[in-house]
Amino acid sequence: MEDFEKAVRPEGFFANLLLTLWRLLIAIVVPGIAFIVMYVGFRFLRESRAPAWIITIVAIIWGVGGVAMLYFLANWLITQFGPAWRRRLQPFLFVGPAMVILAWYLVIPTLRSLFLSFFGPASNKFVGLANYAYVFTDRTMLTAFRNNLLWLIIGTGGAVLFGLIIALLAERSHLEKLSKALIFLPMAISFVGAGVIWKYVYAFKPPGQPQIGILNAVITALGGDPRGWLTYRPWNTFFLIVILIWMWSGFAVVVFSAALRGVPSTIKEAARIDGAGEFRVVLSIVIPYIRGTIVTVSTTILIITLKIWDIVFSMTNGLYGTEVLASQQYKQMFKFLHYGRGSAIAIVLVIAVIPVMWYNLKQFMSSEVF
Amino acid sequence: MAAKEEKENKSVLVTVILLVICIVWTLPTIGLLVTSFRHRDVVSNTGWWTVIREPNLTTENYRQVLIGKDYTYVDSKGVENTARTENLSRAILNSIAVTIPAVVIPILIAAFAAYGFAWVAFPGRKIFFTIIVALLVVPLQIALIPILRDYLRLQLTGTFLAIWLAHTGFGLPLAIYLLFNYVSTIPRSILESAFIDGYTHFWIFIYLILPLSVPALASFAIFQFVWVWNDLLVAMVFLGTKQEVAVITQRLLSIIGTRGQDWHLLTAGAFVSMILPLTIFFALQRFFVRGLLAGSIKG
Numbered sequence: 001m002e003d004f005e006k007a008v009r010p011e012g013f014f015a016n017l018l019l020t021l022w023r024l025l026i027a028i029v030v031p032g033i034a035f036i037v038m039y040v041g042f043r044f045l046r047e048s049r050a051p052a053w054i055i056t057i058v059a060i061i062w063g064v065g066g067v068a069m070l071y072f073l074a075n076w077l078i079t080q081f082g083p084a085w086r087r088r089l090q091p092f093l094f095v096g097p098a099m100v101i102l103a104w105y106l107v108i109p110t111l112r113s114l115f116l117s118f119f120g121p122a123s124n125k126f127v128g129l130a131n132y133a134y135v136f137t138d139r140t141m142l143t144a145f146r147n148n149l150l151w152l153i154i155g156t157g158g159a160v161l162f163g164l165i166i167a168l169l170a171e172r173s174h175l176e177k178l179s180k181a182l183i184f185l186p187m188a189i190s191f192v193g194a195g196v197i198w199k200y201v202y203a204f205k206p207p208g209q210p211q212i213g214i215l216n217a218v219i220t221a222l223g224g225d226p227r228g229w230l231t232y233r234p235w236n237t238f239f240l241i242v243i244l245i246w247m248w249s250g251f252a253v254v255v256f257s258a259a260l261r262g263v264p265s266t267i268k269e270a271a272r273i274d275g276a277g278e279f280r281v282v283l284s285i286v287i288p289y290i291r292g293t294i295v296t297v298s299t300t301i302l303i304i305t306l307k308i309w310d311i312v313f314s315m316t317n318g319l320y321g322t323e324v325l326a327s328q329q330y331k332q333m334f335k336f337l338h339y340g341r342g343s344a345i346a347i348v349l350v351i352a353v354i355p356v357m358w359y360n361l362k363q364f365m366s367s368e369v370f
Numbered sequence: 371m372a373a374k375e376e377k378e379n380k381s382v383l384v385t386v387i388l389l390v391i392c393i394v395w396t397l398p399t400i401g402l403l404v405t406s407f408r409h410r411d412v413v414s415n416t417g418w419w420t421v422i423r424e425p426n427l428t429t430e431n432y433r434q435v436l437i438g439k440d441y442t443y444v445d446s447k448g449v450e451n452t453a454r455t456e457n458l459s460r461a462i463l464n465s466i467a468v469t470i471p472a473v474v475i476p477i478l479i480a481a482f483a484a485y486g487f488a489w490v491a492f493p494g495r496k497i498f499f500t501i502i503v504a505l506l507v508v509p510l511q512i513a514l515i516p517i518l519r520d521y522l523r524l525q526l527t528g529t530f531l532a533i534w535l536a537h538t539g540f541g542l543p544l545a546i547y548l549l550f551n552y553v554s555t556i557p558r559s560i561l562e563s564a565f566i567d568g569y570t571h572f573w574i575f576i577y578l579i580l581p582l583s584v585p586a587l588a589s590f591a592i593f594q595f596v597w598v599w600n601d602l603l604v605a606m607v608f609l610g611t612k613q614e615v616a617v618i619t620q621r622l623l624s625i626i627g628t629r630g631q632d633w634h635l636l637t638a639g640a641f642v643s644m645i646l647p648l649t650i651f652f653a654l655q656r657f658f659v660r661g662l663l664a665g666s667i668k669g
Contacts, residue, residue, distance in 0.1 A: 042529070102502070110508065113513075192600075201398050333514065346514070
């Protein structure tokens with residue numbers, strides 16, 4: 001290629017034209033070939049009846065290799081251009097793919113969802129604010145709002161509180177490593193897997209029969225009556241929230257532990273010498289010192305809680321008054337096929353995260369990374 | 371950081387309290403594990419804790435969940451047929467086929483982008499990065515309906531490509547953010563000497579930055595792996611109900627739906643679905659924690 005460029009350069013206008021045409025040609029042909037190769041792989045994966053393990057291997061090679069190949073190809077294409085164009089195109093090689101995907105998957109969908117939320121079920125009839133009126137007045141939706149609020153307050157509060165207590169205890173115990181690993185373990189489990197675990201904890205047999213769920217077994221052993229906890233309104237939402245606390249306290253423990261290590265021991269020692277008890281030291285020194293961390297952990301769990309869906313979907317499917325916003329959105333999409341209402345709920349979720357977004361942006365602006 | 375000398379006084383009472391909390395925290399999981407090894411008839415009649423009195427364990431549940439169980443039936447013509455019950459092996463392979471590319475693709479794209487933001491000068495750099503910071507908290511629910519419509523038009527629903535791209539899109543903001551924080555701290559002098567040697571940005575990235583970023587890449591990889599493997603929502607929406615591509619969380623959910631009282635199968639299935647993330651998680655916990663901290667405690 002370099003030779004070709006050198007050979008044609010002195011010829012003037014005609015040679016320049018030829019060069020431009022040549023560049024255009026490879027700019028079209030090479031991606032075209034790449035596209036065809038990728039498409040053949042895609043068709044194979046979609047339609048092949050090959051054994052599952054072959055499809056798995058082909059899928060991984062095709063997916064991972066394909067993306068890597070596209071980058072190398074794009075880089076090769078760019079080197080075919082002159083230095084000026086090379087400099088102009090280079091940034092796009094690096095940030096272009098990310099920007100395109102983010103635009104397609106997050107930025108534009110936000111606008112499209114906003115647009116769709118003013119339309120009817122099949123997105124072809126303008127209905128104004130009717131979907132929002134439904135979202136804020138329908139009885140099930142109001143239950144969903146109430147439950148989401150409970151999730152936000154009890155779920156986030158519980159996980160942060162347990163996380164803080166366990167982190168403080170772990171720091172002062174002989175079991176720091178082991179205890180943190182055990183509490184952290186549920187984070188690696190899927191919500192569906194956790195659903196099975198807790199369904200079994202809450203399992204119910206009629207009174208008189210031996211209970212197989214540990215909660216009812218403990219209660220009958222203490223002389224109480226067994227209950228179907230998941231159908232026991234309005235407390236069943238609370239029993240679902242317990243699962244979230246069980247899963248996400250470990251996250252809080254780990255982050256808090258790291259923060260606690262940053263609290264200078266000299267201040268704590270000084271307070272102890274002045275006669276402060278351990279509770280006083282924690283309340284007046286440790287907690288104010290790690291307040292920033294408490295805020296970030298809380299917002300992280302808050303956002304997880306806001307979008308909570310899997311637990312409700314796999315445990316009760318929103319029955320018995322356990323509906324939340326995200327499960328309602330899923331139902332509107334797939335059960336009632338009402339894209340307008342589904343989009344309106346999604347917009348409500350986005351509006352709910354705006355304060356956190358604004359806070360993040362403020363932090364970012366003041367950090368001067370650029 | 372300066373941890374060693376700041377150890378608190380250890381207390382036996384605190385250790386006992388913590389031990390009780392740990393036992394309560396772990397009991398549900400132990401119940402699942404024990405039940406998955408018990409015989410079908412005892413599971414539905416006695417609590418799993420009775421295993422202490424009469425330990426009688428089996429691996430039959432796992433066999434049935436992983437390989438399936440042969441059974442014979444007589445069809446309408448009176449011919450005897452043998453068939454095998456459905457099992458999770460296909461779903462495990464599908465989960466692998468979904469997860470590995472859905473981890474590697476966003477990492478690659480995010481690493482390129484992080485390098486671009488950190489070291490390649492271009493107009494609008496700050497605005498674009500600010501948008502990424504804003505996108506960090508946008509709930510993925512916002513994209514479900516619009517992207518599903520696109521996929522239906524492009525006939526992408528039910529394909530691996532569809533779900534890889536979706537996970538890439540939803541994982542990218544955090545990936546770029548974490549990797550940028552790491553890549554931007556690499557000393558300028560290392561890059562400059564490479565420029566002097568005549569390397570272009572692309573090859574500096576491949577030869578220099580990628581190997582140097584391995585700790586950060588690993589942190590995000592584990593994070594994304596656990597997230598994608600455990601995901602149900604994105605799979606339900608974009609893979610749909612096609613059995614050939616269903617991932618393990620979807621299959622587990624359908625067992626809950628169809629055989630909700632067969633605790634011996636449910637518990638074994640749930641444990642099978644957990645084994646890979648748990649292993650990776652324990653083997654690489656250090657990286658996972660580091661990734662968590664980078665994501666939540668900002669500079």
